[in-house]
Amino acid sequence: MSQPRRAIQRIYVVYLLLFALAIAVVVRISVIQFAEREYWEQRAQNQSRQLKTIDAVRGNIYTRDGSLLATSIPRYEIRFDPNTSAITNEVFRNNVDSLSYQLSKLFPHKSAREWKQQLAEARANGERYHLIARRANYTELKRLRAFPIFRKGRYKGGLIYTQRNKRELPFQILAARTIGYHKENVRPVGLEGAYDAVLRGVSGRRLMQKIAGGVWMPVGDENEIEPEDGADIISTIDLNIQDVAENALMEQLQKHNADHGCVVLMEVQTGEVRAIANLTRNDDGSYWERYNYAVGESTEPGSTFKLASLIAAMEDGYVTPGDSVETGKGVFQFYDRKMYDSRKGGHGKITVQHAFEVSSNIGIAKIIQQHYGKNPQRFIDRLYKMNLHQPLQLEIFGEGKPRIKRADDPSWSGISLPWISHGYEVSHTPLQILAFYNAVANNGKLVKPLFAREIRRLGKSVKELKPVVLNPAICSQKTVAYARRMLEGVVENGTASNLRNAHYKIAGKTGTAQIYNAKYGYKYDSQVSYQASFVGYFPADKPRYSCIVVVNAPSNNVYYGNLVAGPIFKEIADKVYATSLDMHDELPVLALPKGKIRLPVGRHGHAKSLYAVYDFLGIPYTRRGDDALWLHIQTGAEKVLASGRRIREGEIPNVVGMDLRDALYIMENLGLDVTFSGAGFIKEQQPAGGTPLRDVQRVNLRLDA
Incomplete structure (x- = not known):
């Protein structure tokens, strides 16, 4: 057989194979198109339809008096199905002009003509999910639902909207870090994180179908599972005190050009935190709430720790406030390290009480070294019995760990005991130090700081959060009395005498500590940074509130606790005292003869x-x-x-003799405009009471004392 013939045969074979393959494809297409059509349509529909999650509306966070701290503001994505079967050509043609006009008024970034063109093109192109607005608010949605075509609803009017919620803080910076936040794939912080399970509610489900462009469109309401909105949290925060705390802290941080600072005000008996502010300096010199220093920053507290040292010594029976201690000339050597008092020349021989009042490092260290030098673990054990080595078990995440090392710790040295005695080689957060001082004010009872007091759902209480006692007695009542006397002395006679007040007594302790850096130690570039603090409670005789102020790295050559932190404490305490009537002594009531009793002048x-x-x-x-x-x-x-x-129907009421608030309430609820002049109570009104209401639009009121 010749070569050309063989080539032709091979071509025929290829053609036959291709023809057979084409027949097979046609047959398979026919089977899919006719015999298996229903099966494949169902599979396609299943793949383009999915149950999507509907987020529940997150619960609100309120102050203790009901002001809103955090809330979810609904935003709506508005879509339009111009090709729903209920919108006929006639319906669309008769209403598109008025719909476009209304849209241009609500969303003026497009003219009525542009809206009409856009809607017409969407209908002509067969769109089923045309975007109208991406972030409409509820008021805008309400107006949209009254527009031509849209007013017929989802199926007859083609209006489709999907709700998304945005978390907002109405008071912005106030307690922002303690309120916290909740974000996807990020560990939530603050109250948002602590009560996330309560706030987030239960998500719902909605059947969605993917249409052209990869957009998911809702499919009917019958398959929808409604979400269950989250419960609300009533926090312990008092908005008025929080505002004072935030502003007082801001003013001092700016004045002293400090790196950051915090302040916490707590109710003594319950541990409820009424105010907590944390401010950090930004690169531009402004301050903002970025980190919860009060909860999370564990540092060497310095002199505020001296109270714990003396409580230990007094509880073990080694000293009383009236005993004496020799502080020398202001310098004392422990092994190879020298310790200094802030006063040059020292204080000489003074009482333990006075050593605490003037914050003598040497005096406190010598007491502790003398009585615990041979058995330092006994001192550490006494601190442990006061819970100073344990976290406070806060509901808010991120509490810094307290550190008080044992005497057998590898880092323990000969100077550890005297340095621990005045607040070094230990570390605590401001809130942990405050809780300890609060226990002294609370007759020795250590309570857990609380940031929330109640959980509510739909306005009804679900759970009340009660005070938690961590230690019923950190020491004896005798030692508590000694400690409180010493704390009062600090303000009356010692380092915080600038906080003395003629109306009520403050008790507390100043603190000035060098800041330790793990890389550079206590000095960086030959400079030492300080942490200034003041912690205490008021009124001293009947403690109601405890408070701590910590200012980190003031840099204008003023760094002592009484001058940097003390004024913040005093401003907050003055405000709280002035606005808390139950903290004031009652004036004596003098009994008068029956006939001499004076009743108030009648006011309607x-x-x-x-x-x-x-x-x-x-x-x-x-x-x-x-x-x-x-x-x-x-x-x-x-x-x-x-x-x-x-108040008779159809007549102007007589408001003569009332105060302005009541008069305005009555008149404005009747739809009347009111003008007024003067001050005091209503003396005259025009028109007079009894005038037919239909004849009047405005009422004039004259007030006089």
């Missing part, structure tokens, strides 16, 4: 408010007639006569 007004005032002040009164919302008051010789004051 809101019944519930007036009755509450009379009950609180013990003013006798008689109710005349049935209960009414408003009262007419007459002052008799021995009691007040309260009569109901009716």
